[in-house]
Amino acid sequence: MSRIVTVGAAQLGPIARDEPRASVVSRMLALMQQAKGHGCDIVAYPELALTTFFPRWHFTEQGQIDAFFEKEMPSAETEPLFAEAKRLDIGFMLGYAELAQEDGRTRRFNTSILVDKTGRIALKYRKVHLPGHADHQPWRPFQHLEKAYFEVGNLGFPVARAFGGIMGMCICNDRRWPETYRVMGLQGVEMILLGYNTPLHNPPAPEHDALSNFHNQLSMQAGAYQNGTWVVGVAKAGNEEGVLHIGQTQIIAPSGETVAMCTTLGDELCVARCDLDLTKSYKSTTFNFAVHRQPQAYGLIVERKGAIPPPE
Ligand code: CDT
Numbered sequence: 001m002s003r004i005v006t007v008g009a010a011q012l013g014p015i016a017r018d019e020p021r022a023s024v025v026s027r028m029l030a031l032m033q034q035a036k037g038h039g040c041d042i043v044a045y046p047e048l049a050l051t052t053f054f055p056r057w058h059f060t061e062q063g064q065i066d067a068f069f070e071k072e073m074p075s076a077e078t079e080p081l082f083a084e085a086k087r088l089d090i091g092f093m094l095g096y097a098e099l100a101q102e103d104g105r106t107r108r109f110n111t112s113i114l115v116d117k118t119g120r121i122a123l124k125y126r127k128v129h130l131p132g133h134a135d136h137q138p139w140r141p142f143q144h145l146e147k148a149y150f151e152v153g154n155l156g157f158p159v160a161r162a163f164g165g166i167m168g169m170c171i172c173n174d175r176r177w178p179e180t181y182r183v184m185g186l187q188g189v190e191m192i193l194l195g196y197n198t199p200l201h202n203p204p205a206p207e208h209d210a211l212s213n214f215h216n217q218l219s220m221q222a223g224a225y226q227n228g229t230w231v232v233g234v235a236k237a238g239n240e241e242g243v244l245h246i247g248q249t250q251i252i253a254p255s256g257e258t259v260a261m262c263t264t265l266g267d268e269l270c271v272a273r274c275d276l277d278l279t280k281s282y283k284s285t286t287f288n289f290a291v292h293r294q295p296q297a298y299g300l301i302v303e304r305k306g307a308i309p310p311p312e
Pocket of ligand 1: 131197
């Protein structure tokens with residue numbers, strides 16, 4: 001048996017602060033058309049795909065921040081993505097900054113949506129693991145103010161039946177956390193789509209810089225293997241407003257092996273025919289959770305308050 005979903009991972013090169021959304025959308029449409037040419041069922045874009053990675057700057061005016069957010073989806077500017085995808089009979093995953101009116105107040109999330117081939121939003125996810133800091137830290141060469149500009153996502157890690165399988169999403173820093181994959185793994189996820197903006201330089205820990213690409217691989221390949229799922233990681237890459245970002249957009253099989261990877265730091269598509277049935281041999285043997293997981297024997301140290309003594 002095989003259940004093939006052909007995926008195009010659509011890496012974007014840098015987006016300038018003053019690049020209009022219409023220009024970014026036309027770059028994305030070009031990649032979507034390429035993906036269709038390769039027979040893709042889905043094209044996946046990076047985190048915050050419509051604008052530059054704005055949390056690198058400290059803004060004091062809320063209006064300046066909100067200019068990077070989408071108040072509706074689709075909007076006049078993003079509708080061409082929905083229209084072209086429907087015309088081409090292709091689905092897509094899109095990351096964007098979401099401004100929502102919810103619980104009687106304005107809320108801001110780092111969000112991604114999975115749109116099926118009919119143009120319906122089949123799944124929505126709001127980033128849980130927000131990296132960086134909430135206060136302006138002038139000592140840094142660039143800021144990482146996600147904790148100031150976004151709330152922690154309030155949707156959990158949902159999965160949905162779409163494209164003939166069980167699909168999930170996460171966003172950037174989420175990929176470094178085993179909980180991300182395991183929560184979806186426990187729901188039977190077969191493909192996780194994720195976008196990222198990862199600076200090569202980590203100001204609080206420059207000793208990690210030389211390992212940025214390795215840590216990217218390590219996290220996603222481990223997440224795929226340990227949960228028997230496909231993982232599709234899509235970068236916004238290159239030198240964006242003076243900050244270098246890693247590329248390595250890639251598609252990873254449930255074996256943990258990378259089967260396709262971009263080789264540039266610009267707009268580039270890599271494609272793989274992903275057989276969702278390849279998840280089965282992992283989910284039914286080594287990582288058969290029902291048989292081998294021992295949750296009753298975990299919980300203890302991490303959940304018992306005070307189990308880890310404070311430092312002397
Ligand atoms: N966008 C985002 O989440 N970036 C973070 C930077 C963290 S620095 C280690 C990431 O995890 O790639």
